[in-house]
Amino acid sequence: MHASTSINNCDSCDGCKYNCCLNSSNCGASNIFNGLTPTELHSIMNNKRQIKFRAGETITKQNTPLTHLICIKSGMAKVVSEGPKGKNLIIDIIKDNNIFTGGGTVIDDSHHFTVAAITDIECCFIETSKVFTFLGTNSAFAIDLMKLYNSQHIKMHNTLINLIHKYMPGRVADTLLFLKNDIYATNPYQFVLSKQELADMSGMTKESFIRNLKDFEDSGIINHSRNSIHILKEEDLLEISRNG
Amino acid sequence: MHASTSINNCDSCDGCKYNCCLNSSNCGASNIFNGLTPTELHSIMNNKRQIKFRAGETITKQNTPLTHLICIKSGMAKVVSEGPKGKNLIIDIIKDNNIFTGGGTVIDDSHHFTVAAITDIECCFIETSKVFTFLGTNSAFAIDLMKLYNSQHIKMHNTLINLIHKYMPGRVADTLLFLKNDIYATNPYQFVLSKQELADMSGMTKESFIRNLKDFEDSGIINHSRNSIHILKEEDLLEISRNG
DNA sequence: CTTTAAAAATGGAATATTTAATATTAAATT
DNA sequence: AATTTAATATTAAATATTCCATTTTTAAAG
Numbered sequence: 001m002h003a004s005t006s007i008n009n010c011d012s013c014d015g016c017k018y019n020c021c022l023n024s025s026n027c028g029a030s031n032i033f034n035g036l037t038p039t040e041l042h043s044i045m046n047n048k049r050q051i052k053f054r055a056g057e058t059i060t061k062q063n064t065p066l067t068h069l070i071c072i073k074s075g076m077a078k079v080v081s082e083g084p085k086g087k088n089l090i091i092d093i094i095k096d097n098n099i100f101t102g103g104g105t106v107i108d109d110s111h112h113f114t115v116a117a118i119t120d121i122e123c124c125f126i127e128t129s130k131v132f133t134f135l136g137t138n139s140a141f142a143i144d145l146m147k148l149y150n151s152q153h154i155k156m157h158n159t160l161i162n163l164i165h166k167y168m169p170g171r172v173a174d175t176l177l178f179l180k181n182d183i184y185a186t187n188p189y190q191f192v193l194s195k196q197e198l199a200d201m202s203g204m205t206k207e208s209f210i211r212n213l214k215d216f217e218d219s220g221i222i223n224h225s226r227n228s229i230h231i232l233k234e235e236d237l238l239e240i241s242r243n244g
Numbered sequence: 245m246h247a248s249t250s251i252n253n254c255d256s257c258d259g260c261k262y263n264c265c266l267n268s269s270n271c272g273a274s275n276i277f278n279g280l281t282p283t284e285l286h287s288i289m290n291n292k293r294q295i296k297f298r299a300g301e302t303i304t305k306q307n308t309p310l311t312h313l314i315c316i317k318s319g320m321a322k323v324v325s326e327g328p329k330g331k332n333l334i335i336d337i338i339k340d341n342n343i344f345t346g347g348g349t350v351i352d353d354s355h356h357f358t359v360a361a362i363t364d365i366e367c368c369f370i371e372t373s374k375v376f377t378f379l380g381t382n383s384a385f386a387i388d389l390m391k392l393y394n395s396q397h398i399k400m401h402n403t404l405i406n407l408i409h410k411y412m413p414g415r416v417a418d419t420l421l422f423l424k425n426d427i428y429a430t431n432p433y434q435f436v437l438s439k440q441e442l443a444d445m446s447g448m449t450k451e452s453f454i455r456n457l458k459d460f461e462d463s464g465i466i467n468h469s470r471n472s473i474h475i476l477k478e479e480d481l482l483e484i485s486r487n488g
Numbered sequence: 489c490t491t492t493a494a495a496a497a498t499g500g501a502a503t504a505t506t507t508a509a510t511a512t513t514a515a516a517t518t
Numbered sequence: 519a520a521t522t523t524a525a526t527a528t529t530a531a532a533t534a535t536t537c538c539a540t541t542t543t544t545a546a547a548g
Contacts, residue, residue: 083409084488103401106387107394112401135387142386143379149390150351153397157347157356160404164447165327167534195496203408205536210497226496226544244328411504439526449506454527470514470526489548496543504535512527518520 032099032148035140047130053121060102062114068125070100075121076183078197079156080114089163090201091156093118093183101149106132119192163203166244171202172212173241176222180231188223188230276343276392279384291374297365304346306358312369314344319365320427322441323400324358333407334445335400337362337427345393363436407447410488415446416456417485420466424475432467432474 033041048071053059059070062082072094079092079100091113094100103112109128135142162174175198180187193201199209216222221237223230231237277285292315297303303314306326316338323336323344335357338344347356353372379386406418419442424431437445443453460466465481467474475481 081405081409084486087409089405089408103398106391107398112398136383139380139383139386142383142390146379146386146390146393147351150393150397153393153401154347154351154356157397157401157404160401160408161325161333164333164404164407165325165331206496207498207537208535214497242328450526451507451528452505458527491546491548493546494544496541498539498541500537500539502535502537504533506531506533508529508531510528510530512525514525515523517522 032141032144035138035144036134037138040134040138040141043133044126044130047127049125051123051125053117053123055117055119055121057117057121059115059117059121059123060111060113062111064111066102066109066111066128068127069131070102070115071124071126072096072098072100073122073124075117075119075123076192077115077117077121078193078200080116080200081112082114088200089203090197091159093178093201095183099148101152106149118197166241168202168204168208168212169215169240170242170244171204172209172216173237175202176216176229176231177234177237177241179229187234188228190228192227276385276388279382279388280378281382284378284382284385287377288370288374292368292370294366294368297361297367299361299363299365301361301365303359303361303365303367304355304357306355308355310346310353310355310372312371313375314346314359315368315370316340316342316344317366317368319361319363319367320436321359321361321365322437322444324360324444325356326358332444333447334441335403337422337445339427343392345396362441410485412446412448412452412456413459413484414486414488415448416453416460417481419446420460420473420475421478421481421485423473431478432472434472436471 033044036044049068050073053075059077060066062080074096077094077100078090079094081089081091083089094115100115102115103110131145135145163171166174178201179191180189183189184191191198195210196206199206202209204212213222213224216237217224219236221231221233221240223232277288280288293312294317297319303321304310306324318340321338321344322334323338325333325335327333338359344359346359347354375389379389407415410418422445423435424433427433428435435442439454440450443450446453448456457466457468460481461468463480465475465477465484467476
């Protein structure tokens with residue numbers, strides 16, 4: 001990672017030392033603070049708040065005013081769309097070194113999702129108004145921010161499209177592959193999410209999720225225990241994902 | 245509309261005369277070309293291509309390279325997500341004075357949707373590379389473009405979320421209300437879309453859509469004929485939309 | 489080591505939605 | 519007006535998914 005060398009942060013002030021924001025690279029986009037001048041960077045870093053959450057706590061609540069970007073230093077959180085009748089849909093999982101913008105930042109200043117801690121979380125809150133200050137004067141920064149927004153939206157958009165187009169087996173396959181490829185990067189992997197949460201990621205009830213998991217197990221495609229999954233036939237799982 | 249007076253277009257060159265782009269206001273965001281200098285504006289206006297499509301023609305195809313923004317001067321088009329097994333989902337309807345960005349403009353340069361003409365269409369194609377030229381030097385323009393992206397993404401995002409969270413009656417109600425409020429702005433309204441297309445907007449088969457329409461008719465909530473719909477009890481329809 | 493509570497797993501009934509087959513209507517053509 | 523075609527409408531059966539009740543397992547607490 002050359003992020004820490006290419007960014008003009010110092011080691012002397014608190015803001016820069018708590019440097020989760022500076023190590024973040026989101027969805028392939030480069031760190032959005034790269035394009036800031038040292039003065040601008042310090043202005044943001046010294047203004048941010050460092051906050052810890054316990055597993056289970058709500059970090060931001062859907063439909064509340066959006067005033068801060070969230071940068072996760074450690075831990076894992078879920079991005080949830082709360083439906084009208086208490087039905088929750090997990091649209092994304094965010095981890096350390098991830099800046100989350102919350103949805104309608106530049107449009108309606110409102111959180112379109114609830115973000116909740118899955119594990120204990122260390123994160124910092126960065127004022128959006130502070131960030132926007134530099135948009136007008138620093139176009140490199142504006143472009144980077146635009147890319148961050150765009151990549152987050154596209155990622156969630158693809159998730160939603162898959163949920164709509166596919167039947168249950170395809171959606172379960174997607175969830176299992178997402179955890180393996182994007183979250184844990186190992187196989188087998190141990191997960192900290194409940195089966196209810198895996199079901200919420202797959203857009204179905206926990207009973208349906210468990211049944212599909214059992215079917216995969218019976219077909220020899222996976223092994224699974226309470227909190228671990230081993231993908232045995234990845235090609236088959238990919239095929240199920242493709243066929244919906 | 246004061247858009248035409250506040251923008252530095254001239255009446256002498258072809259580009260400016262074909263001024264669909266200059267009259268566009270997208271999702272409440274102001275016209276993105278407002279912030280351009282006269283020189284920048286002419287550079288874009290003289291470079292764009294004016295193209296006509298017949299009803300039914302494909303304007304842009306999903307997964308092809310994204311090289312142009314599309315600005316619609318007249319007519320109506322559907323924004324379609326093509327599913328793996330030929331299942332189409334209409335995510336948005338775009339009309340005259342609308343600039344459509346196609347999805348992953350600044351990230352992967354790829355069309356995430358197919359756009360197809362519902363009626364005959366007059367539109368212009370604006371090179372994205374040309375547009376991006378001014379991002380680095382004109383931050384007001386960059387901010388406006390960011391707002392345009394953001395508003396389009398949020399709009400489609402909300403559509404997808406509703407499709408996922410609601411049962412069929414709620415989805416049909418949403419489609420009927422969307423057409424009344426956002427597309428035709430009258431009640432009753434005559435529509436040019438086929439029942440298949442209305443079903444594709446509602447995320448269900450045409451048979452299911454028609455059955456739900458009939459149920460609404462039987463309950464006295466609407467009247468409908470082949471190509472017109474009259475919403476009789478809007479409160480009831482809103483209630484159905486809310487309850488999913 | 490037992491008790492308790494929460495999460496996970498199971499199975500069947502109820503509901504939602506699609507599929508397929510057919511009938512009807514409206515528009516277009518001869 | 520008769521013929522053809524495509525869109526629309528209808529119905530019953532098949533499938534997908536949820537809901538509800540129950541059992542089993544696991545983790546936590548006494």
